[in-house]
Amino acid sequence: MSVTSKRGFTPVFSSGIFYIIGETLKGLYRNRWMCLTSTGVVVVTLLMLGLFMLINMNVGHITETVKEQVEIVVYIDEYASQATVDDLKQRLQAHSGLREVRYVSSTEHMDRLQKQLGGMLEGYDSMEDNPLLASFELRTNVPEDVPSIALELETYPGVATVFYGQGYVEDLFAVTGVIQIVGLSLMVGLAITAVFLISHTIKLTVMMRKREITIMKYVGATNWFIRWPFLLEGLLMGFTGAALPLVALYFIYEYAIEWAAVNNLLFLTLLPLQVVIYEVAKYLVPLGTGLGILGSSFSMGRFLKV
Amino acid sequence: MLYLKRFFGSCCRVRTERLGCMVEAKNLSMKYGRGGQYALDDVSFFIDRGEFVFFVGSSGAGKSTLLKLIIRELRPTDGVLKVFGRNVGRLPRHRLPYLRRNIGMVFQDFRLMDERSAAENVAFAMMVTGASRREIRRRVPHVLGLVGLQDKAKSRICDLSGGEQQRVGVARAIANRPAMIVADEPTGNLDPGTSLDIMNLLRSINLRGTTVLVATHNREIVDLFKKRVIYLENGKVVRDEQKGIYTGV
Numbered sequence: 001m002s003v004t005s006k007r008g009f010t011p012v013f014s015s016g017i018f019y020i021i022g023e024t025l026k027g028l029y030r031n032r033w034m035c036l037t038s039t040g041v042v043v044v045t046l047l048m049l050g051l052f053m054l055i056n057m058n059v060g061h062i063t064e065t066v067k068e069q070v071e072i073v074v075y076i077d078e079y080a081s082q083a084t085v086d087d088l089k090q091r092l093q094a095h096s097g098l099r100e101v102r103y104v105s106s107t108e109h110m111d112r113l114q115k116q117l118g119g120m121l122e123g124y125d126s127m128e129d130n131p132l133l134a135s136f137e138l139r140t141n142v143p144e145d146v147p148s149i150a151l152e153l154e155t156y157p158g159v160a161t162v163f164y165g166q167g168y169v170e171d172l173f174a175v176t177g178v179i180q181i182v183g184l185s186l187m188v189g190l191a192i193t194a195v196f197l198i199s200h201t202i203k204l205t206v207m208m209r210k211r212e213i214t215i216m217k218y219v220g221a222t223n224w225f226i227r228w229p230f231l232l233e234g235l236l237m238g239f240t241g242a243a244l245p246l247v248a249l250y251f252i253y254e255y256a257i258e259w260a261a262v263n264n265l266l267f268l269t270l271l272p273l274q275v276v277i278y279e280v281a282k283y284l285v286p287l288g289t290g291l292g293i294l295g296s297s298f299s300m301g302r303f304l305k306v
Numbered sequence: 307m308l309y310l311k312r313f314f315g316s317c318c319r320v321r322t323e324r325l326g327c328m329v330e331a332k333n334l335s336m337k338y339g340r341g342g343q344y345a346l347d348d349v350s351f352f353i354d355r356g357e358f359v360f361f362v363g364s365s366g367a368g369k370s371t372l373l374k375l376i377i378r379e380l381r382p383t384d385g386v387l388k389v390f391g392r393n394v395g396r397l398p399r400h401r402l403p404y405l406r407r408n409i410g411m412v413f414q415d416f417r418l419m420d421e422r423s424a425a426e427n428v429a430f431a432m433m434v435t436g437a438s439r440r441e442i443r444r445r446v447p448h449v450l451g452l453v454g455l456q457d458k459a460k461s462r463i464c465d466l467s468g469g470e471q472q473r474v475g476v477a478r479a480i481a482n483r484p485a486m487i488v489a490d491e492p493t494g495n496l497d498p499g500t501s502l503d504i505m506n507l508l509r510s511i512n513l514r515g516t517t518v519l520v521a522t523h524n525r526e527i528v529d530l531f532k533k534r535v536i537y538l539e540n541g542k543v544v545r546d547e548q549k550g551i552y553t554g555v
Contacts, residue, residue: 019433030421215417218377219478220407221434222400306379 023229027209028236034205035237041201042241045194046288050249050280052190056183057279061271063176067143070172072150072164074136080158085134088158092136097149100139106132133160144173195291198241202234202295206303213303223304230296238292242284250277327391328486328517329353329376334385336371336541345371347541348385353519355485358512360528361521362552363538369521372538373490376519377409378402390485407435410479410516412508414491416471418463424450424474425459431481445481453477453507469500476507486517493524501527525552 028035074092076085092101109132138153140146150164206213216226250273257270329352336346346368353359361369374380375387378394387394390408397405411417418427425446432442450456453473463471472492479487489508493501505520505527512518522528528535528551535550536543 211417212419215419216430216434217403218406218411218417219431219434220403220405220482222403225434 020228020232024232024236027229027233031205031209034208035233038201038205039237039241042198042238042288042292043244045197046242046284047245047248049187049190049194049287050245050284051252052187053280053283054249054253054276056187057276058270059179059183062269063179064143065269066172067176068139070143070146070164070169072138072140072146072153072162074138074153074156074162075133075160076135077158077160078133084158088156089136091156092138092153095149097140097142097145098138099141100137102137104135104137106130106134109133109135191287194287198238198288198291199295199298202237202292203299205233205237206230206296206299210303213300214306217304217306226304227297227300230300231293234292234294234296235289236292238288238290238295239285241292242288246277246281246284249280253277326354327352328355328357328389329519330386330388330391331372332386332388334372334375334387335383336368336375336380337383344383344541346375346382346538349538349541349543350385351536351543351546353517355517356512356515358509358518358531358533359520360531360533360535360550361519361538362523362528362535365523367538368541369538370490371541373488373519373521376488377411378405403434407482408485410476410482410484410487412472412475412479412487412489412492414494416463416468416475416495418471418474418478420463423460423462424455424466424470424477427463427474428478428481431478435482437482449477449481450474452480468495469497469503472496472500472504473507476504476511480511480516484516486519487511489518489520489522491522492520493522493527498526502530505531528552 074088076088080088089101089103092098095101107130110130113132138149140149146164146169147166150162150166153159154162213226213230253273253276257273260270331349331351334346334349335344337344345366349368349372361372363369371380375382376389376394378389378397382395389405394405419430422430428446428449429442432445437445447456447459450459453476455470455473455477458466458470461470463474466474472495475492479489487508492504492508496504501524505524508518508520509531532549532551534548535545535552537545537547537550
């Protein structure tokens with residue numbers, strides 16, 4: 001004689017995990033068209049969400065790359081003593097907002113100029129008469145801090161002038177900020193739509209089997225006895241609905257990387273395939289599986305109150 | 307008996323053989339909604355073990371409501387309804403399955419799982435009780451044999467006639483050897499010949515000691531069987547006769 005727990009878990013397990021798996025597979029087979037439709041809806045919704053996540057992640061990555069290229073150039077006063085320059089260098093290196101401080105001598109500036117202009121400065125004796133100022137090239141920890149740090153550096157002794165692309169940088173930050181906010185809003189909107197669409201589809205799948213659930217209750221099945229196979233069905237539908245888009249996204253993204261390389265679109269610094277797929281999987285798999293389980297569980301609730 | 311123990315609680319070991327009274331209603335009332343009319347109004351009766359009882363009356367008299375109260379699909383508004391000696395109105399929700407495992411239910415619309423076979427429907431009722439595979443394999447063909455469907459065990463419900471579906475319903479109801487069968491208009495969707503077959507089946511189950519409660523409109527069958535008749539009208543018991551007939555004397 002088996003012992004049945006107060007809440008009725010035991011009958012399920014006394015029949016074994018095989019009962020749950022068997023009933024789940026039978027349930028999926030018996031209601032295959034409805035289950036296929038539900039899984040299809042999950043696949044399409046999560047594929048769209050995944051695609052948008054890929055685009056958003058890469059747009060974010062490109063804008064971050066562009067922003068990181070913004071640097072401050074601090075030109076040193078030509079009359080500043082060596083001690084002042086050393087002191088300035090120390091202060092810049094100690095500055096908490098700066099992550100990179102590089103000294104560029106006037107000679108190095110001239111070399112760069114000569115390279116940029118090609119043969120136009122041929123014969124010009126840069127050692128004898130170099131009008132270019134030595135400078136410090138700086139990168140900030142947070143790109144958005146560039147204007148405020150530049151303003152602060154202007155007050156330092158030994159500084160002739162500070163340049164960071166005034167006017168252009170503020171516009172760049174404004175545009176990238178808008179892109180990120182719009183991208184994030186669209187993604188949140190799409191994720192909410194996915195949640196509603198998937199949970200309602202799963203709910204519909206369970207509602208189609210309301211009669212079956214009610215009959216189970218009439219013959220004396222405990223709630224958990226009824227629930228387990230449905231939860232497992234929801235989990236399988238949700239997981240499949242998340243796994244298939246991931247496979248599709250893998251190939252789509254691989255093709256996009258190849259396409260960008262073939263077409264020499266070097267400005268499109270796309271994120272590596274593994275990183276992107278891992279990031280997308282981190283959201284899609286729990287979302288699909290979780291919605292499958294929760295959708296089934298919540299939809300069953302009222303039918304179990306018979 | 308295990309399920310009765312569960313139904314009564316772990317400290318109470320009650321066997322149906324020791325229970326005289328299967329159903330006892332005392333001033334039982336049931337009202338749907340707040341401002342609605344009483345579907346049952348101050349009804350009192352008791353049913354002994356092994357009885358065959360017809361609940362008769364016109365539509366809306368309260369027959370189905372009474373059966374729903376017995377299986378605790380509904381809770382009474384007032385009064386006490388004891389099933390197997392326990393007040394089902396106060397039965398906690400988690401004990402409900404154990405009550406229902408002791409009551410075989412037969413419905414007018416059969417309420418079978420259409421996508422499953424006859425054997426699977428009967429087996430499911432046993433499976434929920436935690437019966438072993440061996441027990442299920444042994445019992446299902448036997449029960450289907452009792453209702454004359456041994457050859458249709460593998461047929462899907464949707465491929466069976468109405469009468470055959472109701473036989474599966476009866477087979478499912480007796481699969482767990484319940485103490486009581488509750489049938490709500492079991493012949494409502496059947497032709498007269500098939501109705502008689504089903505009622506004979508229920509009578510033979512009753513002869514083996516199972517209490518049978520039937521709510522019906524079927525005058526011919528009630529008059530033919532000459533069993534106890536409880537006549538309901540506007541939610542009240544207006545007649546309760548042993549070996550009664552539909553219209554009364």
